[in-house]
Amino acid sequence: MATVKLLTDDELSADAAAVFADIRATRGSDFVNNFWRSLANDPPTLRATWERLKAVMGSSDEGGLDPLTKELVYIAVSIANGCTYCVHSHTAAARAKGLTDAQYGEFLQVVGMASQTNALVTGLQTPVDDVFKPE
Amino acid sequence: MATVKLLTDDELSADAAAVFADIRATRGSDFVNNFWRSLANDPPTLRATWERLKAVMGSSDEGGLDPLTKELVYIAVSIANGCTYCVHSHTAAARAKGLTDAQYGEFLQVVGMASQTNALVTGLQTPVDDVFKPE
Amino acid sequence: MATVKLLTDDELSADAAAVFADIRATRGSDFVNNFWRSLANDPPTLRATWERLKAVMGSSDEGGLDPLTKELVYIAVSIANGCTYCVHSHTAAARAKGLTDAQYGEFLQVVGMASQTNALVTGLQTPVDDVFKPE
Amino acid sequence: MATVKLLTDDELSADAAAVFADIRATRGSDFVNNFWRSLANDPPTLRATWERLKAVMGSSDEGGLDPLTKELVYIAVSIANGCTYCVHSHTAAARAKGLTDAQYGEFLQVVGMASQTNALVTGLQTPVDDVFKPE
Amino acid sequence: MATVKLLTDDELSADAAAVFADIRATRGSDFVNNFWRSLANDPPTLRATWERLKAVMGSSDEGGLDPLTKELVYIAVSIANGCTYCVHSHTAAARAKGLTDAQYGEFLQVVGMASQTNALVTGLQTPVDDVFKPE
Amino acid sequence: MATVKLLTDDELSADAAAVFADIRATRGSDFVNNFWRSLANDPPTLRATWERLKAVMGSSDEGGLDPLTKELVYIAVSIANGCTYCVHSHTAAARAKGLTDAQYGEFLQVVGMASQTNALVTGLQTPVDDVFKPE
Structure with missing residues (x-):
């Protein structure tokens, strides 16, 4: 149960409808x-x-992270933050x-x-070693 | 400043010294x-x-995650948990x-x-879509 | 599903009943x-x-925060802590x-x-600028 | 000690320098x-x-939140996330x-x-009352 | 709804079945x-x-923590991390x-x-007193 | 470095001075x-x-928690929340x-x-077993 109404396609403002159209086109799927x-x-x-998510999670430049690695980082943060939906x-x-199942394990x-x-570490309050600090 | 003394090599128990020896052998470095x-x-x-960390972060079986991806997942969790030392x-x-710098960015x-x-999502309390749930 | 029974009015101790009476009187509503x-x-x-909540979230002294601002601060903390009920x-x-909807957005x-x-900032471990520290 | 170098003005790329110029112009201050x-x-x-922060924290449209309320919400999140720099x-x-001191208190x-x-609430796992859910 | 299937006894691998057998023997209960x-x-x-949990939460050595105290520490962490299942x-x-109810209160x-x-403390960024730091 | 001045005894208001006097009397120590x-x-x-801390962390009623257990619960929460000062x-x-060292370990x-x-559990989104729910 959200704190707001989950809008159907019929209830969207023109601006929201335009974003939904881009979500559908980018993902090649009608599901939103x-x-x-x-x-x-x-x-x-x-x-x-949406604009930021599309830029961040989309295909990387040469030498960047592959899409699956990005998803794993995303899930890791979501677990630590306890976000059920995001997980x-x-x-x-x-x-x-x-x-794969092996990778997920x-x-x-x-x-x-x-x-x-x-x-x-937080319990022990271990101080950062000097070698870990950039010069 | 830790809540405990940071033990020098001379102060280790025999059991702790054995672990330190394995850390050094595994990493090929004298630094602990x-x-x-x-x-x-x-x-x-x-x-x-140490035994668990060595097993989890070490080389994966065929088809598992590469070591760099594991480190990124580790850092992601550490950021979300606010652990300075771990970051x-x-x-x-x-x-x-x-x-690389590009990957880090x-x-x-x-x-x-x-x-x-x-x-x-937590603010909006958005409910999980049925399609995201395993059958 | 709570870890304890949600007590009905009939199940309250005398002390709890007195607190419920004050909640109702303070809020001008029978709902608890x-x-x-x-x-x-x-x-x-x-x-x-209850005593503390009533003192903290109630009307402020001259020059304090208005009740709506207090609620927004409360929700912000609750989101970051992932507390569904509180959100x-x-x-x-x-x-x-x-x-309003505009304010909520x-x-x-x-x-x-x-x-x-x-x-x-936590990922980058950016150090606090001197100018942000009180003299 | 950051995980990266804190760049001086002389070390900025052209694109970063342009952002710094906009930060200075927007804030009316040379300090970055x-x-x-x-x-x-x-x-x-x-x-x-920067572009997003400027849009979010800047002056609101008619009927939005005032800048001080926004800062309080920002600090509240930062406290709950344990971000020293942000606090x-x-x-x-x-x-x-x-x-004011009274408002801060x-x-x-x-x-x-x-x-x-x-x-x-998290300890008690109290279920959300029906009346708190939007219809 | 988990992200994976909750395996019934019939669906376990041989290795998983051996762990389940140890869980049942250790707890003296058929329930898993x-x-x-x-x-x-x-x-x-x-x-x-399971091996680690059994070692950590089981009976302590002479002079260690009693099992109930361990459970309370466990719940305290789980509340702060917002883990419904664990709570x-x-x-x-x-x-x-x-x-007892009195202890739980x-x-x-x-x-x-x-x-x-x-x-x-996080809001005030209070510095640690020297006397709290081990020499 | 706090966001506020750490007040010396000479800088206290009359009300704050009275609280400090009670802290000293309760603890039997001049240190604040x-x-x-x-x-x-x-x-x-x-x-x-202070009033609430004194009531919560002080001696329990018959059948309550002992003071050391209370401290361990307090530290557990503080670790999970990443509060250096509190740890x-x-x-x-x-x-x-x-x-003792053994208990701390x-x-x-x-x-x-x-x-x-x-x-x-959060990663797996494991659902709560019915048996863990109060009737």
């Missing part, structure tokens, strides 16, 4: 997920968020981009390991 | 960073953490494993994007 | 929401939490205190922006 | 704080972040925009109250 | 909860997590280990108090 | 740590926070109340374990 339908209540935020939507996206191991050592 | 020196106050935790040590590790963009959309 | 019904299992916590209850409270933009820059 | 100097290592992120820089910004009380009730 | 059924999709993570499962575990008070002062 | 010196800038928050001050407090193991399983 609930995140955008909730954001559509505030068209400027809808547009800014579900981006795990689905990662699978659509080729994530390793990914969760790394997320668990990092969470554990984050807590140990 | 402060995280292990703080954990060394509790040898069972030192050993369990520094694993950013240094990622660079040692070949992270894209990585931070994804972390920023995920953090932003996590907050928007 | 689930937060208080779960807290009512521990009357001292119920009383201490829903205080978004409803903010609307009851006059929050801007509020979410700020929350998203802060979340993004928080992550970027 | 460390956040931008660390972001300047990745000019596309620098530009995207310092935006507390300084809020003061520059007129935050009330602000911290609300942040503390929300943090406490967030934890209580 | 969903956490293990979701982890069972990746048998190495299932085994490593429910470990609150149930704590009750099975003897947690005090526990929640401490969690609420800590959350509040964490936020106040 | 920086948390209270930063809060002293807002006497109502200082008083409310340091309450680890020192726990030691003053008798925390076990405590950190539990905190690390909980952090890891919190992340795994």
Whole structure:
């Protein structure tokens, strides 16, 4: 249950409808997920968020990160922030981009390991080694 | 300033010294960073953490994640958890494993994007679409 | 599903009933929401939490913050902490205190922006400028 | 100590220099704080972040939030996310925009109250009341 | 709804089945909860997590923490991390280990108090007193 | 470096001075740590926070939690929230109340374990078992 109405296509403002059209064209799919339908209540935020997401998560320049790695980073942040929606939507996206069960298993191991050592270091208040600091 | 003493090599218990020897052999370096020196106050935790870290972050089986991707996932979690030590040590590790400036720039963009959309979704309490749920 | 029973009016201890009476008198409404019904299992916590909430969120002294601004600060914290109940209850409270759709849209933009820059700064470990520190 | 070099004006790329010029013109001040100097290592992120921040935190449309309220929301998120840099820089910004000691005291009380009730509700797993859900 | 299938006993790999057998023997109960059924999709993570959990949460050496105190620490972390599943499962575990209503009430008070002062200190950026630092 | 001045005894308002006197009397020590010196800038928050802390962390009623367990819960929350000041001050407090090295080692193991399983469960979005829910 969202704090706002999830807008149907018929309820969109002209500006929101234009963003939805770009989402559909970019993804090559008629499906528009609930995140955008909730954001559509505030068209400027809808547009800014979509434009930025498209730029950040899309194909990288030469030498950048591949799309699956980007999804894994995205899910990792979403787990640490406890965002149920984001974990579900981006795990689905990662699978659509080729994530295998073996990779997913390793990914969760790394997320668990990092969470554990984050807590140990914070509990111990271990100071940063000089060698880890850029000169 | 840690909550415990950072143990020098001379102050290690026999069990902790054995772990330090394995850290050095595994990494091919004499340097042992402060995280292990703080954990060394509790040898069972030192050993369990090192054994698990070595297994999780080391070379993957066929078809698993590459070491650099694992580091990026690790840093992503550490940023979201606000762990200064972990951000520094694993950013240094990622660079040692070949992270380029271009990749690092894209990585931070994804972390920023995920953090932003996590907050928007949590603010809006958007419900998960049925299509994102495994059957 | 709470970890405790949500107490009905008939199940309240005398002390909890007195707090419920004050909640109703203060709010001018017979409705008492689930937060208080779960807290009512521990009357001292119920009383201490209600007394403090009433003092903090009520009308300010001359020159303080207006009630709507207080609600927005409350929701912002609740989003960052991932508290579903709190986001829903205080978004409803903010609307009851006059929050408009335009204000809500801007509020979410700020929350998203802060979340993004928080992550970027933590990833970059940017040191605090001297000018931001009180003399 | 950042994970990247804090770039001086002499070290900026042409694109980063253009963003710095807009920061200075918009703020009417020659000072550019460390956040931008660390972001300047990745000019596309620098530009995207600055453009969005300028749009979000600047003057609102008719009926929007006032600049001081925006800063308080920003600080609230930054506190909950544990971002030292952000707390310092935006507390300084809020003061520059007129935050009084009395308002700051009330602000911290609300942040503390929300943090406490967030934890209580999460501990109790209190279900959301139907009345808080939009129809 | 998990991101993976919750495996029934019939669907377990041989390695996962061996872990389930140890869970049942250790706990003296046929019931295996969903956490293990979701982890069972990746048998190495299932085994490593169970082995570590058994070691950490089991009976302590002479002079260690009692099992109920361990559960309270576990719940406290889970509340702060916003983990619904963990709050429910470990609150149930704590009750099975003897947690009384009076103790639970005090526990929640401490969690609420800590959350509040964490936020106040982070908002104020109070520096650590020298006396709190180990020599 | 705090966002406010750390007030010396000479700079306290009459109300803040009265709270400091109670802190000293309650603790049987002349030392007043920086948390209270930063809060002293807002006497109502200082008083409310101290009164509540004294009630929550002090001696329990018959059948409540012992003071050391309360400190461990407090530190656990503070670690998960990433509060450096709170970790340091309450680890020192726990030691003053008798925390041994062996107990501290076990405590950190539990905190690390909980952090890891919190992340795994959130990544897997494991649904809560019916048996963990109160009737």
